[in-house]
Amino acid sequence: MRKYTDKKNVQKKPYHTDRFWVAPQVSKEDVSSDEVFASDLKELQENFNIKDAYIQRGQLVVYINPGENVEVLAFLKEKLKYNFLNELSAIDWLEKSGEFEIFYQMLSTSKKKRLRIKFFIKEKDEIRTVSKLYNSADWAEREMYDMFGVIITGHYYMKRILMPEDWYGHPLRKTYPLHGDEEASWYEIDKIFGKEYRDIIGPENRDSSRVDESDTYNFSRIHHEVPFGEKPSKEVTFTDYQEEGGVFLIKSLKKADSKILEERP
Amino acid sequence: MQKVNRLQPFFENLVFERDDDRMIINFGPQHPSSHGQLRLILELDGELVTKATPDVGYLHRGMEKMAENMIYNEFLPTTDRMDYIAATSNNYGFAHAVETLLDLEIPRRAQTIRMMLLELNRIISHLFWLATHALDVGAMTIFLYAFREREYAMDLMEDYCGARLTHSSVRIGGVPLDLPENWITKLSKFIDKLPSDIADYEGLLDQNRIWKMRLEGVGVITPEMAQSWGCSGPSLRGSGIEWDIRKEEPYELYDEVDFDVPVSTTFDSYGRYKLHMEEMRQSIRIIRQVIAMYYKTEPAIMAHSPEYISAPKEDIMTQNYSLMQHFVLVTQGMRPPVGEVYVPTESPKGELGFYINSQGGAYPYRLKLRAPSFWHTSLLQELLPGQYLADVVTIIGNLNIVFGEIDR
Numbered sequence: 001m002r003k004y005t006d007k008k009n010v011q012k013k014p015y016h017t018d019r020f021w022v023a024p025q026v027s028k029e030d031v032s033s034d035e036v037f038a039s040d041l042k043e044l045q046e047n048f049n050i051k052d053a054y055i056q057r058g059q060l061v062v063y064i065n066p067g068e069n070v071e072v073l074a075f076l077k078e079k080l081k082y083n084f085l086n087e088l089s090a091i092d093w094l095e096k097s098g099e100f101e102i103f104y105q106m107l108s109t110s111k112k113k114r115l116r117i118k119f120f121i122k123e124k125d126e127i128r129t130v131s132k133l134y135n136s137a138d139w140a141e142r143e144m145y146d147m148f149g150v151i152i153t154g155h156y157y158m159k160r161i162l163m164p165e166d167w168y169g170h171p172l173r174k175t176y177p178l179h180g181d182e183e184a185s186w187y188e189i190d191k192i193f194g195k196e197y198r199d200i201i202g203p204e205n206r207d208s209s210r211v212d213e214s215d216t217y218n219f220s221r222i223h224h225e226v227p228f229g230e231k232p233s234k235e236v237t238f239t240d241y242q243e244e245g246g247v248f249l250i251k252s253l254k255k256a257d258s259k260i261l262e263e264r265p
Numbered sequence: 266m267q268k269v270n271r272l273q274p275f276f277e278n279l280v281f282e283r284d285d286d287r288m289i290i291n292f293g294p295q296h297p298s299s300h301g302q303l304r305l306i307l308e309l310d311g312e313l314v315t316k317a318t319p320d321v322g323y324l325h326r327g328m329e330k331m332a333e334n335m336i337y338n339e340f341l342p343t344t345d346r347m348d349y350i351a352a353t354s355n356n357y358g359f360a361h362a363v364e365t366l367l368d369l370e371i372p373r374r375a376q377t378i379r380m381m382l383l384e385l386n387r388i389i390s391h392l393f394w395l396a397t398h399a400l401d402v403g404a405m406t407i408f409l410y411a412f413r414e415r416e417y418a419m420d421l422m423e424d425y426c427g428a429r430l431t432h433s434s435v436r437i438g439g440v441p442l443d444l445p446e447n448w449i450t451k452l453s454k455f456i457d458k459l460p461s462d463i464a465d466y467e468g469l470l471d472q473n474r475i476w477k478m479r480l481e482g483v484g485v486i487t488p489e490m491a492q493s494w495g496c497s498g499p500s501l502r503g504s505g506i507e508w509d510i511r512k513e514e515p516y517e518l519y520d521e522v523d524f525d526v527p528v529s530t531t532f533d534s535y536g537r538y539k540l541h542m543e544e545m546r547q548s549i550r551i552i553r554q555v556i557a558m559y560y561k562t563e564p565a566i567m568a569h570s571p572e573y574i575s576a577p578k579e580d581i582m583t584q585n586y587s588l589m590q591h592f593v594l595v596t597q598g599m600r601p602p603v604g605e606v607y608v609p610t611e612s613p614k615g616e617l618g619f620y621i622n623s624q625g626g627a628y629p630y631r632l633k634l635r636a637p638s639f640w641h642t643s644l645l646q647e648l649l650p651g652q653y654l655a656d657v658v659t660i661i662g663n664l665n666i667v668f669g670e671i672d673r
Contacts, residue, residue, distance in 0.1 A: 012334040014597055014598070014626065023600065023603045023626075024625075026604025026606070026623075061605075086635060087635045089620070091622055103620075105620065112514065135494045136493065139642075163322060163325065171327055172329060172330055264416070264417065264420065
């Protein structure tokens with residue numbers, strides 16, 4: 001029987017881990033240490049349920065309720081002058097708690113401050129779109145759906161953006177292997193030749209570092225080229241040739257006469 | 266409804282055959298002026314664009330996924346392949362993000378070298394932008410001139426790191442090498458000549474009737490649009506918003522150098538062209554000041570932090586502990602503290618941000634690349650409708666988008 005391996009997280013793991021290693025933490029500062037952030041947070045706390053807030057590496061991080069994302073962002077935009085939504089995406093915590101962590105990275109050019117709004121949602125939970133507030137969320141939310149399968153409601157055109165529309169699976173989930181899954185290895189075969197060619201061609205090997213020793217066509221050996229399909233040979237092939245009658249400007253190339261310039265003219 | 270065909274893509278949301286006088290055309294993905302693999306589905310009323318749907322993803326390599334399966338140092342050369350016109354700015358953006366996570370102090374000499382490389386890259390990128398943009402609009406001469414100067418700049422990059430396009434010339438914690446002999450002399454020679462070359466370009470383009478007709482009043486990005494669509498860099502400053510990360514949230518030694526942030530008040534393509542020209546001049550100004558700073562620095566080029574950064578090569582070759590530590594850092598990688606950072610830098614295209622979530626492991630738990638071109642391409646949806654088909658090419662070229670970083 002094949003050995004059972006857990007597929008919850010197929011990302012690469014370090015081959016050696018020190019059992020007694022305790023990872024240090026990036027320091028979290030109290031919000032009161034920054035005047036602007038303190039007043040922003042105070043206004044947020046008056047209007048919304050704020051679960052946690054701290055400053056990390058100069059940026060305010062605020063945890064909110066997942067249901068209030070649109071209202072909080074609208075408040076930030078209208079009242080607190082955070083005029084840019086620079087980035088939004090998700091973090092996969094499905095293995096640990098069955099949740100996605102969503103973050104919105106905001107910028108206020110008038111205050112010269114950046115803050116991050118975060119919240120957790122369950123895997124199948126839906127969140128409301130913020131693309132009506134910030135147009136920049138339009139593609140970012142599509143990418144989040146494409147990469148993680150986070151469902152967003154109210155978006156006018158919720159389609160995959162980077163992957164093909166008929167792709168199976170969400171590549172940035174921890175359960176998705178780096179070289180693609182079973183469906184990925186058949187995708188191009190099905191698309192180009194058809195399902196009936198699966199047996200003839202076989203699955204696509206998506207490992208980019210694979211080298212097929214006997215493949216003399218896709219992986220030719222320089223100075224040892226052989227005709228298509230034949231076995232590799234040790235015989236040296238002569239590749240230094242001159243077109244009959246020469247080419248434009250060079251009638252016959254004398255290699256010994258050529259010189260290499262020390263510097264560009 | 267289209268008939269599903271295996272070899273032809275199937276667009277359920279598009280109707281190519283229509284009863285009205287609108288026409289739908291497909292622009293790209295293989296189009297010389299789409300600057301990569303951009304597919305635009307344009308709905309036309311005569312020659313007027315009424316709807317534009319950009320389609321991206323043809324160059325998607327899954328860099329964020331790759332980052333989660335690599336140690337931090339391994340990922341650095343991958344960032345070269347994002348904005349391949351200015352690779353050092355990507356290397357730097359990533360290195361700077363990891364350094365912020367680790368809270369490292371970078372030696373001053375490394376900082377000056379980085380700034381020289383970054384500004385040289387900005388010049389390379391802007392020259393490339395000018396060349397290809399002018400070629401799209403029909404000015405062949407500029408293309409040849411700008412590429413000539415770019416070639417000299419690339420020679421300088423090659424002298425420093427050995428590569429012309431994918432530099433990897435920055436390391437986490439500093440730079441790998443000090444400047445080679447005579448490099449500064451060559452750089453000075455280059456930047457001394459460049460202003461007259463920029464004047465030449467402007468002489469050819471500024472009052473050129475065709476250039477002005479093609480660019481003036483085309484692709485107007487209002488400040489509201491720029492803010493809402495998350496524009497950054499020249500596209501944002503082209504909308505009259507004075508925001509340069511080098512100035513507002515200075516990194517490296519940008520707070521010690523003196524430079525101006527040009528802003529356009531016309532909001533159109535011509536304004537952004539003038540802005541790019543001015544930015545090149547400012548880059549020259551920065552390089553001049555940094556050269557003077559370079560000579561006053563101590564020779565150290567890598568941060569001293571045995572937990573995360575390998576010791577200098579001499580120590581590795583002579584001292585046992587340095588060798589052991591280097592071995593562990595190369596085979597297993599550094600393990601940054603638990604935490605998260607979002608670090609923006611001003612790349613030639615705009616705000617290049619790296620969000621890193623570290624769980625104390627050798628691989629990042631989550632790495633999000635915020636590439637400026639991605640956001641500028643999404644802007645096309647609002648920018649193109651109302652423009653003429655011929656201006657689509659101008660606008661795409663003018664926004665300075667690069668597909669390596671859109672699709673990542």
